[in-house]
Amino acid sequence: MSLPTISLQLHQGKDKPKSAPNDHLVGHVILELKAPVDISQISVTLSGRSISRLDGTRHSQSHQFFQTTHQVFPQSAELDVRSSKSRTMGPKQYAFLFSLPDSESYQIHVDQHSGKKSLTEWSDFKIHESQSLRGRLPPSTGDPSSNAEIVYSLDASVTIGGIFKHVMKKSRQIFFYPTTSAHQPSQSIIHQREITFRQMEKDKKSTPAYGVAIELGRGGHLALGQRVPIKVHVTQADPTSQDVLILNDYQVMLIEKTVTRVGAQSQVQQLFRTLRTLSNLNLGICLAEMPVNNAMTLSDDSWGPLSLPTDITPTFETCNINRTYKLEVRLGFKGGPKKTQTRILEVQFPINIAAN
Template identity: 35%
Template sequence: MFPQVAECYKSSTADAARNQLGSRQPHHLLRNLPPSSGNKYTPEEIRYTLEASVVQQGLIRRTHKATRDVSFHPVSTIRQPLHSLKISKTVNLSTIASELLCPPLTYEVEVELQNGPFLLLGHPIALGVKIMHMNGEKNAISLQDFQTMLRETTEIRARGSIQGFTRSWVVQTMTNLRQPLVAANRPTVGSVLELDDRLWSRHCVPVHLAPTFETCNLIRRYKLEIRLGIEFGRNYTRILEFEFPAYVLLPSFTRFTQSCVGSLEPILDRWERHVPKKE
């Protein structure tokens, strides 16, 4: 599964300057061992076994051997500072009457991952939701539906072909919330309304997921999908979906530290090239 061949080498964009000077060192995808993953019934199984031998000296020399399956999950930390990741969508509300008398009401809905693409197993998603009232009359705004879901994709390269497997993991789903978005003062044109983060702070990323990793023949990656059902005034409900690249980590005991165990440059380079644009 992990051959030491030329195709295993990949350079990151961080090496571009060194490459121009001819001193670039290849980044090998097997520099860090992948985590335990799957089981004997899944094609992407990665299993580790610990073998031990004890030699007993004496009149009769004996050797005792034992093996045991072990679960291996490398601990990761994230270097500071963290940069948030945001996606904004514009919502226009119009009726026949409003089209004749005034322009449609405009709102901007912004979803922010406060720790960028990094999600920690067993921890809540650091999320922020804001709605900006851009023009027109002021309507009460409430959240009706909320869902966060991780889409897991595993790619396996074997015998010259690539197979992909996708599974979905719902972190949280809620309906019929009727939770209002409010500000400290009465909303005015251009005001910002925020959603209380206590709505999702008690729901954590499932601990049974395997962290994101990439080896020569096996890749595990995630996407985070966020679904909001928002009611703008009466009879104006819109369903908005947001999709972020996600890098799932097993946290260390010191949650976010200055050091970084293993290089995250290949992953950072990849998600930075795919940062969603404002719609």
């Protein structure tokens, strides 16, 4: 018997699909027959699994957190008492359409042989022995060499023959980025600091001269490719200070934190990525004519708009991998009588990153 050739095609050649809530993954199972073949059933399965690893060891742990299967042939409308029998198909190419719904939530069943006891000890995830972890589908990471890997696979299964059946399978990995529903911007996050300068070089004491508030809009909920809304508000806290404050340095860094767990062991990795660094801005902030405690606002027009890179993996959490982000903003100010005194302000904002 000449066996068919199986291939999987996604619509519009989407090797890296993004999925919004209630979207479907659409494609075809392609059968190339060179001779008549009896086909009993064709089905496709989309599944996802997480793999956590620990540096310096061979320890790893894998969990399947998502699986959905759809019968392509025969279709549900064709099912009857004869559906268990095979259908003979002549030699040519056949294309069977499939459409798999993406789930907004998934359920992870704890494997008793792969760390059920250790899962109950992860207090930060609040997992109890009688429960399964539920949450949003995590995005693909696409990096098999990393400590945290999320893999989605699309599998086609073709059952051939009548009484003596033979099952052929074809599998391919897909890159999956679930997106979030649009929502109204949340309240801004604001960190407030004070800057002091000595009024004279020989002075040993400093008094509060300026108040600085660094604001991150949208409540820290950011999307890939989206503008990062940062504002700086400066107030004159000391009415006797009539000098000009200078914003000289501006830096924004993204801090990625990944917690991976294998059994009872856990490991933390941090990656730092500079998004914008500017020096010698020499941006003068004159508050002499403003009432005390009235703020002057500097938007990102002063240092150029900044967008979140699109090659970042969005925030996610599974039963053994947790990835979070912080945005670090560093500002360098110059002040004092001769503008020789430098003050550095550094704040960190917890942020949630989603695919857009």
